[in-house]
Amino acid sequence: MRAKDIGLASCHTCGLLQQLPPSGHAHCPRCHSPVHLRTPNSIQLTWALLISAIIAYLPANLYPVMTVTSLGQSQSDTIMSGVIYLLLHGDWPLALIVFVASVLVPLLKMVALLYLLFSVQRHSPMRKSQRTRLYRVIELVGRWSMVDIFVVSLLAALVQAGSLATIEPGVGAIAFTSVVILTMLAAMSFDPRLIWDHEEAHRDIT
Amino acid sequence: MSLPHPASVSRGELTACHECDALQALPALRPGQSASCRVCGAKLLRYPAGGLNRPIALYITAFILLLLSNSFPFLTLEIQGRQEVTTIVGASRALYNAGMGELAVAVFMTSILAPTLLIASSLYVLLAARFRLPLPLARVALSWISHLEPWGMLDVFMLGVLVAFVKLGNMATMHTGLSLYAFCGLIAVSAAATAAFEPRLLWRRLGRRRT
Numbered sequence: 001m002r003a004k005d006i007g008l009a010s011c012h013t014c015g016l017l018q019q020l021p022p023s024g025h026a027h028c029p030r031c032h033s034p035v036h037l038r039t040p041n042s043i044q045l046t047w048a049l050l051i052s053a054i055i056a057y058l059p060a061n062l063y064p065v066m067t068v069t070s071l072g073q074s075q076s077d078t079i080m081s082g083v084i085y086l087l088l089h090g091d092w093p094l095a096l097i098v099f100v101a102s103v104l105v106p107l108l109k110m111v112a113l114l115y116l117l118f119s120v121q122r123h124s125p126m127r128k129s130q131r132t133r134l135y136r137v138i139e140l141v142g143r144w145s146m147v148d149i150f151v152v153s154l155l156a157a158l159v160q161a162g163s164l165a166t167i168e169p170g171v172g173a174i175a176f177t178s179v180v181i182l183t184m185l186a187a188m189s190f191d192p193r194l195i196w197d198h199e200e201a202h203r204d205i206t
Numbered sequence: 207m208s209l210p211h212p213a214s215v216s217r218g219e220l221t222a223c224h225e226c227d228a229l230q231a232l233p234a235l236r237p238g239q240s241a242s243c244r245v246c247g248a249k250l251l252r253y254p255a256g257g258l259n260r261p262i263a264l265y266i267t268a269f270i271l272l273l274l275s276n277s278f279p280f281l282t283l284e285i286q287g288r289q290e291v292t293t294i295v296g297a298s299r300a301l302y303n304a305g306m307g308e309l310a311v312a313v314f315m316t317s318i319l320a321p322t323l324l325i326a327s328s329l330y331v332l333l334a335a336r337f338r339l340p341l342p343l344a345r346v347a348l349s350w351i352s353h354l355e356p357w358g359m360l361d362v363f364m365l366g367v368l369v370a371f372v373k374l375g376n377m378a379t380m381h382t383g384l385s386l387y388a389f390c391g392l393i394a395v396s397a398a399a400t401a402a403f404e405p406r407l408l409w410r411r412l413g414r415r416r417t
Contacts, residue, residue: 003222003229010222013349014409015251017220031349031409086369089376098369132225132246143359146316150297150359150366151373153313157292157300158283158374165285165377169304177312184356193227 002196004037011035039191043117049186050113056178057106063172066152070165078172079103079148102148102176109138109145109183116190123198135192142187145180149173223248252404258336264399265329271392272325276318279383281367283374293385294318294363320358325396327351328403335411345412351405360393 003009003017007024010017013033020026024037064076077085079102086095112134119131152169159167219232226246233241237255242248254261276294283290292300294317302310327347334341367389371380 001229002227004227006229008220008222008229010224012224013352013405015221015406016409017222030412031345033349086372089373091372094369094372097365101365128226129246132248136225136248139356143316143356144362144365146359146362147365147369149309149313150317150363151369153297153301153309154281154292154366154370155373156304157296158281158290158370160290160300169301169306169309174306174309177309181312188356192225196226196228 002193004193004197007037009035009037038193038197039189042189042191042194043121045189046113046117046186049182049189050110050117053179053182053186054110056175056182057110058175060172060175060179063175064170065148065172065176066155066170067168068159068165069168076170079176082148082151098147101144105141105145106179106183109142109187112138113183113186113190116195120194120197125198128195128198131195132192135187135190135195139187142180142184145183146177149177149180221250223250251406253407254402254404256402258332261399261403262329262332262336264395264402265325265332268325268392268396268399269329271388271395272322274388275385275392278385278388280385280389281370281383282381284379284381285377291383294389316357316359317363320354321360321396324351324354324358325399327354328399331405331408332403335408348405348408348412355400360389360396364389364393 007020007022008017009020011028011031011033012035014028014031016028016030018026018028018035020035020037025040026035027033028035061079064078065082067074067076069075083095083099083103086098116131116135119126152167152173155167156169159165218234220229221232222229223243223246225248226243228243228245230244232251235241235251235253237253237257240252241250243250278293279291280293280296281291283292295314297317298310298314301307301313328351330341331344331348331351333339334344367386374380
């Protein structure tokens with residue numbers, strides 16, 4: 001039985017189960033956090049953040065995340081060429097980890113969110129448990145994509161102007177960080193309980 | 207002072223799953239156990255063993271390691287006799303110096319600010335509960351903990367250190383600093399501290415706001 005059917009909801013912050021007014025929104029009597037039967041405008045907000053992330057994904061991969069200048073020669077690295085460099089010069093397990101974290105995770109995360117949004121909007125009754133689990137994984141792994149940004153900042157800090165080489169962060173790094181933050185926010189604004197509302201044929205989900 | 211008697215922590219209490227909205231009764235939890243949703247498998251409530259003392263000890267350790275890891279050199283790079291030293295803050299400062307203020311803010315937030323706030327606020331509310339201190343803003347701090355959690359990225363930062371190590375290893379000699387060891391300890395201790403602390407149990411102790 002869904003808690004929503006009898007007007008109950010647990011507070012997301014402190015876990016207190018409570019009766020909500022007909023509006024479906026209230027403040028928790030215990031911790032004063034907002035409590036909703038369903039997060040307001042969850043679908044629209046997730047769409048907006050996801051579309052922004054998809055737009056930012058292009059410059060994030062096309063523009064260099066850093067430029068290495070050494071002895072008058074400069075070389076720019078994108079996210080992908082950084083992975084290839086690791087594969088050739090480092091070791092492949094590390095290259096694999098970075099490939100998963102900075103190429104695969106953002107891409108799969110955006111595809112998965114698209115799938116979740118579409119399936120919820122079409123009131124799909126299929127694979128509800130699996131979709132909920134998919135959402136849980138998305139929420140968990142998203143932060144690991146920040147790894148490349150930390151690498152760039154550490155390299156820039158270590159190889160400073162004045163030595164033989166300089167490493168400068170590139171525009172791609174800003175776009176890439178935007179993708180990571182936007183997809184994290186998109187996942188947070190998606191209310192997974194909507195997956196279980198498929199029986200409501202009409203749009204009272206927002 | 208310990209948490210309420212095990213049998214009274216959750217037995218028979220109704221809850222709604224946050225991920226699938228299934229209304230269900232929580233099972234009786236003993237220390238070290240946790241309850242999962244019967245429909246979708248999401249974690250509903252954890253009851254960590256060790257009462258309040260264990261997370262307090264771990265968060266104090268984490269706080270000390272956090273101070274240590276931010277006060278000494280983190281990595282030293284040596285190219286032809288020249289040495290470049292960096293700290294954790296140095297990573298965001300380098301971005302700022304390169305004219306990328308927004309990026310510097312993002313890195314500073316995830317590598318220093320969020321972890322510091324998380325550890326400090328957890329310790330603050332745990333001490334308030336353990337010693338029954340009427341500390342101001344304990345409720346606000348407690349409600350912020352779950353919001354801050356995804357933005358503290360110490361573990362991700364560590365992976366970044368590893369990758370940077372490999373990338374520069376070919377062109378220069380790298381030396382590890384004292385901070386790096388403190389940082390490794392910090393990651394392990396803060397993971398253990400998070401596992402030993404369930405904010406929702408603390409809310410039960412604090413109860414309803416009286417004002």
